[in-house]
Amino acid sequence: MMNSVKITETVLRDSHQSLIATRMTTEEMLPILSAMDQIGYHSLEAWGGATFDACMRFLNEDPWERLRKIREQVKNTKLQMLFRGQNILGYRHYSDDVVEYFVQKSIANGIDIIRIFDALNDPRNLKTAINATKREGGHVQAAFSYTTGPVYTMEYYAKYAKLLEEMGADSICIKDMAGLLKPYDAYELVKTLKASVKLPIQLHTHYTSGLASMTLMKAVEAGVDVIDTAISPMAMGTSQPPTEAMVAALQGTPYDTGIDLGKLDQVTKYFTPMREKYLADGLLNPKALKVDVNALLYQVPGGMLSNLMSQLAQAGKSDKLTEVLEEVPRVRADVGYPPLVTPSSQIVGTQAVFNVIMGERYKTVTKEFKGIVHGDYGKTPVPIDPEFVKKIIGSEQPITHRPADDLKPELEQLRAEIAQYLEQDEDVLSYALFPEVSKKFFEYRKAKKYGLDADHADSKLGVHAI
Numbered sequence: 001m002m003n004s005v006k007i008t009e010t011v012l013r014d015s016h017q018s019l020i021a022t023r024m025t026t027e028e029m030l031p032i033l034s035a036m037d038q039i040g041y042h043s044l045e046a047w048g049g050a051t052f053d054a055c056m057r058f059l060n061e062d063p064w065e066r067l068r069k070i071r072e073q074v075k076n077t078k079l080q081m082l083f084r085g086q087n088i089l090g091y092r093h094y095s096d097d098v099v100e101y102f103v104q105k106s107i108a109n110g111i112d113i114i115r116i117f118d119a120l121n122d123p124r125n126l127k128t129a130i131n132a133t134k135r136e137g138g139h140v141q142a143a144f145s146y147t148t149g150p151v152y153t154m155e156y157y158a159k160y161a162k163l164l165e166e167m168g169a170d171s172i173c174i175k176d177m178a179g180l181l182k183p184y185d186a187y188e189l190v191k192t193l194k195a196s197v198k199l200p201i202q203l204h205t206h207y208t209s210g211l212a213s214m215t216l217m218k219a220v221e222a223g224v225d226v227i228d229t230a231i232s233p234m235a236m237g238t239s240q241p242p243t244e245a246m247v248a249a250l251q252g253t254p255y256d257t258g259i260d261l262g263k264l265d266q267v268t269k270y271f272t273p274m275r276e277k278y279l280a281d282g283l284l285n286p287k288a289l290k291v292d293v294n295a296l297l298y299q300v301p302g303g304m305l306s307n308l309m310s311q312l313a314q315a316g317k318s319d320k321l322t323e324v325l326e327e328v329p330r331v332r333a334d335v336g337y338p339p340l341v342t343p344s345s346q347i348v349g350t351q352a353v354f355n356v357i358m359g360e361r362y363k364t365v366t367k368e369f370k371g372i373v374h375g376d377y378g379k380t381p382v383p384i385d386p387e388f389v390k391k392i393i394g395s396e397q398p399i400t401h402r403p404a405d406d407l408k409p410e411l412e413q414l415r416a417e418i419a420q421y422l423e424q425d426e427d428v429l430s431y432a433l434f435p436e437v438s439k440k441f442f443e444y445r446k447a448k449k450y451g452l453d454a455d456h457a458d459s460k461l462g463v464h465a466i
Contacts, residue, residue: 005255006042006226007247008080008202010240011271012070013045015230018206018238020283022054024274026066032270033073039267040259041077042226043113046070047106048081052089053434056441064109064426071110078112078139084342085118085125086378086404090433091343093377095407096128098414098432103132105426115173115204117143119344122378123163124402134168141202142169145339146176146189147299151381152337154188158196171200171225176215177341178301179208183218190222202226206238208301210291213241213249220255231267233275237289238301244268298325299332304345311353320356327352334388335372336380347372365392375399421446 016024036044047067055063071079086093088102106114114133118125121144133140142164144157161172172193174181181189186203193201203219205212205228216227229235232242247259278284294300300308308325312318328340331352338344347368355361371377373389375398389398399406411428418431421442430438446452 003223003225003255005220005224005250005257007243007257007259008043008045008204008226008228009036009039009041009243010045010228010230011234011267013047013049013051013082014204014228015234015239017050017054018240019234019288020278021058022050023058023278023283025059026055026061026069028274030069030073032267033070035263035266035270037074037077039077039263040257043078043080044070044074045080045082045115045228046074047079047111048083048089048115050089052430053437056430056434057437060441060444062441062445063430064105064424067106067109067111079110080113080115080141081106081111083114083116083129085116085129087119087125087343088129088433091346093125093403093407094432095410096404097409097411098429099128099404100132101411102429102432103129103138104136105429107133107136107138109426111138113139113141115141115143115175117145117173117175117341118378119145119341120338120378120380121145121160123160123167125378125404126164127167127402128404130168139170140168141171141173142167143173143175143204145341146174146181147178147337147339148180149332149337149381154192157189158192161193161197161199165197165199169199171202172197173202173204174219175341176203176205177339178299178304179206179210179212179295180299181205181215182211183214186215187218187222190219190224194223200225202228204228205240206301207236207241208238208292209295210293213245216241216246217249220250231264231271233268233271237291294325298328299340300325300328300349301340301345304340304349307346308349308353311350312357315353315357317357323356324349324352327355331355334384335369336382336384338372338380343368344372344377362391373398376403378403418442 012029016022052063055061055066086099088094088099116126116129126142130140130142144160164172174189190201201224203216203224205215228240229243229246230240232244235242244261244264247257247261247264250256309321312320312324328348331348332338340348350366351369354364358364370393373384373392414432415428418428421427
């Protein structure tokens with residue numbers, strides 16, 4: 001007898017991150033949360049990823065306050081977040097004390113499951129976050145970034161999953177951020193993982209290439225324990241497969257989710273007018289809803305594609321998109337076949353843009369690209385050719401140790417820097433990850449609290465217009 005399949009609903013995080021650049025507000029979420037809490041989901045992915053940055057940068061919201069408000073409404077269902085290992089939710093490696101404190105505060109404010117991954121699949125970059133999550137009593141869902149390339153065999157993923165199990169993972173997530181996992185490969189992969197580890201397996205994929213629902217079905221048949229889906233008004237395209245369709249497809253089978261479609265309908269009806277509003281105001285671009293088979297050719301996730309288009313438009317080179325897409329796999333090969341996910345996707349993508357618009361490969365090299373060659377982000381899946389290393393960083397020697405070993409504790413210094421703005425313990429973490437963005441937000445928060453005019457504030461002098 002097969003076990004019923006569990007569902008993680010992504011509408012509160014990855015779904016709107018993928019479709020509308022993480023612009024759903026807390027106020028838009030709150031009215032439906034108690035109904036969602038009664039559905040019987042395995043978990044609600046509600047935090048992490050780009051939500052943290054977007055809250056402060058675009059919505060003038062405190063991400064910590066969002067988490068607390070969601071937790072108040074969701075009393076029965078586990079809350080889940082996405083966590084980029086030593087990068088946390090930012091773009092650089094942070095010191096161990098910052099990583100540990102962030103995990104502590106995430107769990108204290110309501111997170112149950114932390115999905116931890118590394119852009120290079122370097123397990124050393126997961127160690128601190130895994131240990132901290134275990135210490136705080138959270139569920140460690142260790143993830144690997146799924147991609148294809150010379151090194152990415154079934155044996156590679158089985159070995160990596162086994163290592164994650166040994167490191168203390170409570171479950172394993174296949175994180176297919178670009179929608180590259182094909183149905184029959186998913187079947188083989190889940191079977192391989194099930195034979196290799198004793199942990200529950202969860203599958204996260206995107207609809208970008210048009211394969212996702214079929215991929216989930218084959219994974220279910222292979223014995224996957226949990227699948228990520230999004231409520232239908234916020235599904236498909238660069239988002240996840242629709243929750244209702246997957247629930248209906250599995251009804252009456254040994255994999256039946258046990259979720260009532262009638263109860264789900266309430267959630268569908270809530271988000272349907274919201275989707276129409278996003279379409280009407282231009283926040284949801286219809287292009288994000290289309291199937292893009294180029295994802296399979298170039299391995300470019302949806303978010304990365306829109307970023308490349310934006311970079312080319314700014315340079316007046318929009319006609320070079322195909323050339324850039326063809327250059328991306330070449331750059332990726334040069335730099336050791338990293339999975340294309342934040343931040344490696346931005347690093348590889350931006351370098352591909354430079355290579356094309358300069359008319360000469362690596363004539364201009366970004367600081368971040370030099371960093372990945374130098375080893376600042378960790379160990380690449382395939383060793384980088386020594387001649388290429390020399391070309392990019394000259395006589396400098398690449399590092400082979402865990403990058404965070406070079407970082408001194410940062411917390412106390414950060415607290416001192418931000419002392420004038422501190423209103424809660426968590427503020428130091430907001431500042432650690434996004435210094436400039438958080439300071440602007442803290443100014444806004446202060447102005448709102450005291451009825452001041454934030455638009456005319458002098459942040460250096462701390463002076464406000466009344």
